[in-house]
Amino acid sequence: MAKKLFAVFGNPVSHSKSPLMHNLAFEGLSYDACYTRYLLENGEKLKDTFLKLGLKGINITVPHKEHAYHACDILDPFAQKVGAVNTIVKKEEKLYGYNTDAPGFLKAISEFKEVKKVLFLGAGGTAQSTSSILRDEGYEVTILNRSAGRLEKYIQEEFECYTFESFEPKIYDLVINMTSAGLEDDSLPAPKEILDNIIPNAKACVDVIYGKETPFLKLSKAYNKPTKDGSDMLLYQGIIAFGYFTDHTYRFDEIKKHMQKVFTL
Numbered sequence: 001m002a003k004k005l006f007a008v009f010g011n012p013v014s015h016s017k018s019p020l021m022h023n024l025a026f027e028g029l030s031y032d033a034c035y036t037r038y039l040l041e042n043g044e045k046l047k048d049t050f051l052k053l054g055l056k057g058i059n060i061t062v063p064h065k066e067h068a069y070h071a072c073d074i075l076d077p078f079a080q081k082v083g084a085v086n087t088i089v090k091k092e093e094k095l096y097g098y099n100t101d102a103p104g105f106l107k108a109i110s111e112f113k114e115v116k117k118v119l120f121l122g123a124g125g126t127a128q129s130t131s132s133i134l135r136d137e138g139y140e141v142t143i144l145n146r147s148a149g150r151l152e153k154y155i156q157e158e159f160e161c162y163t164f165e166s167f168e169p170k171i172y173d174l175v176i177n178m179t180s181a182g183l184e185d186d187s188l189p190a191p192k193e194i195l196d197n198i199i200p201n202a203k204a205c206v207d208v209i210y211g212k213e214t215p216f217l218k219l220s221k222a223y224n225k226p227t228k229d230g231s232d233m234l235l236y237q238g239i240i241a242f243g244y245f246t247d248h249t250y251r252f253d254e255i256k257k258h259m260q261k262v263f264t265l
């Protein structure tokens with residue numbers, strides 16, 4: 001059988017760890033496949049490009065998750081619900097679409113027990129799928145965002161929503177930075193006075209940014225809170241995608257053993 005080809009599509013895509021993660025697992029599990037990256041500038045061309053390159057599957061990163069959703073012939077019910085696809089697999093000439101970001105995030109925070117009330121700082125694309133899965137799992141999710149515009153769809157879905165101006169602090173078990181504040185700058189995701197009000201009451205604080213200690217995580221540590229960055233979310237979304245790519249041939253822990261080497265290379 002011919003070697004199977006996979007890729008990550010995005011713009012930019014040079015920073016993506018997905019090729020390394022998946023190739024480590026393909027090699028470690030002796031699965032005859034290769035994973036590369038593709039700079040896709042025009043999201044409208046996602047399906048044509050996929051088919052032209054002869055790929056078996058792809059991951060999709062910023063800003064094409066919505067284009068990926070529209071490119072699929074068959075959608076997994078959760079991807080259908082949130083309108084964002086980050087994993088596509090071709091089976092019998094049809095493109096199947098999945099969202100593995102949200103279940104990856106859910107697994108990443110599962111280590112925090114007795115958590116019910118969650119505060120999201122941020123209302124972008126990542127917050128959208130993860131807030132949905134958390135609510136499905138019984139968490140109470142409140143959204144706090146810098147500006148009002150992105151809150152509209154959350155209000156329609158009956159999430160409790162605030163801007164910095166309208167925020168009325170309550171007690172939250174878990175506070176999560178879902179923004180890009182701290183990714184390439186030194187900013188906090190919300191005014192310090194707000195964070196100084198909510199972090200002391202939290203059981204733990206989580207950031208979706210990985211590979212660095214953000215100002216949000218620094219502040220949380222200063223309050224002696226257990227913290228976690230976005231590395232496990234990255235790893236787990238990749239393991240779940242790998243399961244779809246390989247038709248669930250391997251157990252989660254088998255894949256993890258190889259894929260997690262990405263953090264030591």
Ligand code: NDP
Pocket residue numbers: 062101121122123124125126127145146147148150178179180181182183187188189190208209210230231233234235237
């Ligand atoms: P979006 O561009 O869709 O949304 C960005 C959000 O961040 C908005 O709510 C925006 O608020 C807010 N924001 C940006 N800068 C600031 C700031 N300085 N202060 C306050 N709020 C700010 O981004 P995504 O949802 O795609 O990504 C969010 C983060 O998630 C990124 O850091 C990304 O790297 C990370 N991520 C991590 C993954 C992982 O596997 N660990 C997977 C996917 C994403 P406003 O509406 O006011 O503009």
